[in-house]
Amino acid sequence: MNELIRCINCDEIFLRTPFDLWPEYESCPNGPLESFRTIERDDFQDFLKSHHGHRLEDLKILEDSFVSEKNYFEPVKISYFKATNGKESFVVKKFREKIDEPLKYQLIHGDYSLRCTDIEIQSKEIVKQLKTEFKTSPLPPYQMEAFLKLFQYIVKTIDIQKLERIPEESPNSLEIYYKIDDISLVYLLRNCRNIFKGQEYLNIEEFIHRHKDDGVLLLKATYKIQITKMTKSKKVEKTRPREAISTRIPLKIKKAAEKG
């Protein structure tokens, strides 16, 4: 249903049904969906017209390759996803400069990778949670600070490759949450014995177990998108003739029109 079409001659692309693609808000915020669909269909006709006689090919979008520099629900942002024609790999840059502008798509020959730039503990959230849960016998500031320092210190030594990712925690594809590994957990608990004594220790041990899997003790890693551009291959492979596409499209438009 989703079709990403590339003009080989001009190296331009058109994405036919962008609002079906990603779990994010894409359609026109003020108008009904139908008016958006109509505009999109017209745009596609324009694309076909301006690339009349050129060689077109379908690109396959790689599932789960969507990354964005901002939260999914932000309307003005730059996102990327991967696509291929079976031989070459591409990165599609999807962006909008202003909220009332349509989305633009730019084809990049190459690939992208994600590089982890930082891994940190959720200090603010931990302090908030400790204050809430230890209301009857609040932790003195020096203990709170010592705990955060210890946790941060342990986290800095962790190899992120070995951690279990918690995908549903983040609305941002460049901020990923991980569960602390068992060895680091043991190390954390053992060192907590130097900060907390007796019942205090038992309380903090319980706190750690309560929040390590899905709570404030998850570790937050920040990633950066790195795009590797490749030189465009000069040899253009023979693709399906353009006629094959143009006979297919009116049918789909007709169908969509009937549905609406």
Ligand SMILES: [Zn+2]
């Ligand atoms: Zn063209």
